[in-house]
Amino acid sequence: MTHPNELTIAAARDALRQGELTATDLTMACLTAMDAGDGLNAFVHKTPELALDMARAADARIKTGDAPAMCGIPLGIKDLFCTKGVASQAGSRILQGFKPEYESTVTAQLFNAGAVMLGKLNMDEFAMGSSNETSCYGNAINPWKVDDRALTPGGSSGGSAAAVAADLCLAATGTDTGGSIRQPAAFTGIVGIKPTYGRVSRWGVVAFASSLDQAGPMTKSVRDAAIMLGAMSGHDPKDSTSAELAVPDFEAALTGDIRGRKIGIPREYRMEGMPAEIEALWTDGTAMLKDAGAEIVDISLPHTKYALPAYYVIAPAEASSNLARYDGVRYGHRAKLGPGDGITEMYEKTRAEGFGHEVQRRVMIGTYVLSAGFYDAYYNRARRVRALIKQDFDQVFAAGIDAILTPATPSAAFGLGEMANADPIQMYLNDVFTVTVNLAGLPGISVPVGQDKQGLPLGLQLIGKPWEEADLLNHAYVLERAAGFVVKPEKWW
């Protein structure tokens, strides 16, 4: 096998089990690709020795003939996950030098299943951003390129998306609070699923907005997403919002048969000023599902327009509370103090130095909407609107809709720096199709379906019923097969 780092999880698993490949060779190939991929700035903390130790252990386990699917699979881990003894900074200067004394539940489950960690991946600071430009490590860069511009891989899981699309690893973990798995997946031509809220444990994942955050896999195929999601999911007593539900065999659900299923096309997602290419992609995707025997139904989700403003009240409110812990006392950065500085100055200077601009802005917005006198007008109103947004989805699912098809993003990947002088709201609009799903706690998946006229990948999003990831993945599998998206970025890095 010449370039095993280009394999899917499914293909590598089969080759490992059949003895055609060792986890050590596979890991070596990924480590080589990772080093050659430095120009993408995707990996920000590399762990090659650890990776080889894990690979050797995986090889021993595979030899016994009783290894789980993820055994020996080299992964990149988003910097938001706490990994024991390995830098975990959430892309922030304030966590400089932080090496957790514990392992997040998701990474522990993946490693217990035999997966190999290659290193930690770039991301927007505290997962706040849609272009990976708020990272303390600098921009991650999209392996897709059409002219001399460097393009964003999206965000916040930008390093994860770039690493998977460039075959630096077989798959990566991501997290999604408003679209941070699905938007970068769409920008880089890969698959990304945000599971139902509560399906995957949040324990040991640096918190941004706790009622919205979910981790999920970012992979080269829908089958890989099914395999890896299975390994990441499950009840965790350490996360009180983790659901006590059995984890189905997601891969076994990929039958490719969606005959008679009802696909909702929400009319409110046909936004004013939507690029013709996105519109055409959506129409094509709809036709693909129809050709596969699904019934296409026009549906209405009337509160869609209010999802983004509600999100930008709720997420910063929760962030301002979650990020209060970064005070320069227990971990991370502490500012140098001047003579006479007390503890308040220590907090204020530490947080001013440690947090980047976007994080500061969101913490302050959150502080404002939670402050006395404004709590009802902003925060409680946003939570009421959130209830209505969820009710919209409840109603269409109750009416028999099995899945909903929408665009994943309002455009293809844009150039790094192009939004530098834009209003922050312009950047927030990247989440317009994805944020509803987090507010309603639903599973959503981004599938690469086509390319724009320049050749950049474009994705569609499928939204499923709560806890029905298996069914959702099957719909995505049908869409993936019909679209036949096999293009890879041409290697320039």
Place this chain on the structure above:
Amino acid sequence: MSINIDTARKVAKLARIRVDEADLAALATELSGILGFMEQLNEVDVEGVEPMTSVTPMRLKRRADVVTDGNIPAQILKNAPDAREGFFAVPKVVE
């Protein structure tokens, strides 16, 4: 709702983020812009709608109120910027 310089200063103080006096005007404009975007929420009729507390209809689980962990002060202090004699050290708090 537009934010003036005094409000911006107060918000920065509440958030414990030091903002230079010279930067407060720009911050106020920026925050006002974002809050302006949120004003759209006032168009929604939320009469009789309860604020969402949990996105999935589940009761938060409880556990017995007993100690399940502990005796790891070295690990707890390991990442502290300033730890002395088994404690986190901070500037003087009590006058």
